[in-house]
Amino acid sequence: MDIVSHVPHYEAKYIDDHDIMKILAAEAVEFLLSSEGKVPLSSCNGKSICLFFSANWCRPCRAFIPHLVELYDTLRKRGESLEIIFISFDRDEDGFNEHLKSMPWLAVPFDVNLHRRLINRYRVDRIPSFIPLCSDGVTVEEDLIACIEDYGAEAFPFTRKRREELKAIDKRKREEVSLEELLVHDGRNFLISADHKKVPVSELVGKTIGLYFCAHWSPPCRAFTVQLTEAYNNLMTAKDRRFETVLVSTDRDLMEFNMNLSTMPWLAIPYEDRTKHDLCRIFDIKGIPALVLIGPDGKVITMNGKFMVSSYGAEAYPFTESRIKDLEAALRKEGEALPHQVEDVKHEHVLKLDMAKAYVCDFCKRQGRFWAFSCDVCDYDLHPSCVEKVSKDDCFLQNTITATLPPEI
Numbered sequence: 001m002d003i004v005s006h007v008p009h010y011e012a013k014y015i016d017d018h019d020i021m022k023i024l025a026a027e028a029v030e031f032l033l034s035s036e037g038k039v040p041l042s043s044c045n046g047k048s049i050c051l052f053f054s055a056n057w058c059r060p061c062r063a064f065i066p067h068l069v070e071l072y073d074t075l076r077k078r079g080e081s082l083e084i085i086f087i088s089f090d091r092d093e094d095g096f097n098e099h100l101k102s103m104p105w106l107a108v109p110f111d112v113n114l115h116r117r118l119i120n121r122y123r124v125d126r127i128p129s130f131i132p133l134c135s136d137g138v139t140v141e142e143d144l145i146a147c148i149e150d151y152g153a154e155a156f157p158f159t160r161k162r163r164e165e166l167k168a169i170d171k172r173k174r175e176e177v178s179l180e181e182l183l184v185h186d187g188r189n190f191l192i193s194a195d196h197k198k199v200p201v202s203e204l205v206g207k208t209i210g211l212y213f214c215a216h217w218s219p220p221c222r223a224f225t226v227q228l229t230e231a232y233n234n235l236m237t238a239k240d241r242r243f244e245t246v247l248v249s250t251d252r253d254l255m256e257f258n259m260n261l262s263t264m265p266w267l268a269i270p271y272e273d274r275t276k277h278d279l280c281r282i283f284d285i286k287g288i289p290a291l292v293l294i295g296p297d298g299k300v301i302t303m304n305g306k307f308m309v310s311s312y313g314a315e316a317y318p319f320t321e322s323r324i325k326d327l328e329a330a331l332r333k334e335g336e337a338l339p340h341q342v343e344d345v346k347h348e349h350v351l352k353l354d355m356a357k358a359y360v361c362d363f364c365k366r367q368g369r370f371w372a373f374s375c376d377v378c379d380y381d382l383h384p385s386c387v388e389k390v391s392k393d394d395c396f397l398q399n400t401i402t403a404t405l406p407p408e409i
């Protein structure tokens with residue numbers, strides 16, 4: 001169907017696209033809807049109007065609405081005279097009504113044809129779409145949906161200039177600001193522990209801090225939490241090591257968050273706090289688990305704390321490049337001092353020196369890192385320290401046996 005042909009051309013000529021009220025009046029729309037009922041068009045007089053195109057059947061729309069609700073509430077509390085008008089992509093009135101329930105703003109009453117004309121008029125080619133009519137349309141940030149998801153109400157007034165400003169603020173936060181500026185938010189100046197104690201952020205100043213981005217539903221996160229806990233506990237028992245970890249949860253709900261935190265001996269940003277979201281954006285976290293390490297001076301030491309901790313545990317402290325270089329050098333030296341292969345009394349095959357990121361020793365059953373003596377034939381690993389070399393007498397015996405065997409053809 002050619003939807004464009006339904007647009008009456010005289011309107012496009014005479015009514016400015018920014019004057020939605022005139023457009024609606026020309027369409028004989030007599031009132032708008034809120035989730036509570038009819039609202040006169042005049043209620044929008046003098047307000048900055050934003051159009052919101054969305055549909056109940058669309059998952060990205062439903063995921064976006066909480067962000068927009070937060071923005072709407074914040075801006076109205078701040079006294080901005082903002083109004084949002086929802087224009088539906090829903091196929092039927094039930095979907096439309098259901099969708100409207102999730103919105104505290106207004107809607108153009110359900111009318112598929114009218115909605116299509118508006119969709120065409122504003123050239124909306126995807127949903128969710130958010131079109132602020134208050135600005136000139138030229139300087140509007142292109143990906144406004146992402147901008148609102150990233151920055152919430154801070155995205156106002158939705159211009160490209162504003163987006164650039166926000167990016168610059170993020171950069172400054174990443175590179176220059178104090179720990180308190182990063183972790184304190186909107187009157188909350190504490191972090192919480194698993195037993196719901198509040199710990200002032202100021203107590204963390206001067207320590208090395210690990211910002212731990214993690215969610216309980218993710219198996220790699222749960223695995224890394226175990227490694228980080230071991231390193232954390234080791235660091236906490238060493239008196240001169242001033243270290244703290246802060247969970248920046250990406251859990252899907254409060255219950256998951258509580259479950260996640262209950263496995264951790266460190267602190268967390270409260271679940272309902274927006275700071276979690278801001279930190280993900282500021283440090284450009286693309287995957288979890290992630291560990292950003294911040295030095296006592298408040299500057300980022302490394303974005304790759306996960307590698308350091310999973311490779312070296314507490315030994316990696318204070319997580320500087322030079323510390324890692326020293327560890328690597330020590331490791332190389334250790335390897336150079338070991339034989340290339342050994343015969344162990346506990347195992348029937350020759351064991352070869354191997355570099356394994358993590359393994360479990362088949363003798364003492366404890367975790368091992370790096371150097372291992374491993375069997376090529378079966379899945380068998382030993383700590384170098386757990387090797388019990390075949391004694392000379394045994395060797396002699398073995399050699400004798402070998403010597404008596406017929407030569408291989």
Ligand SMILES: [Zn+2]
Pocket residue numbers: 361362363364365366382383385386
């Ligand atoms: Zn062992």
Ligand SMILES: [Zn+2]
Pocket residue numbers: 347348349375376377378379380
């Ligand atoms: Zn073997």
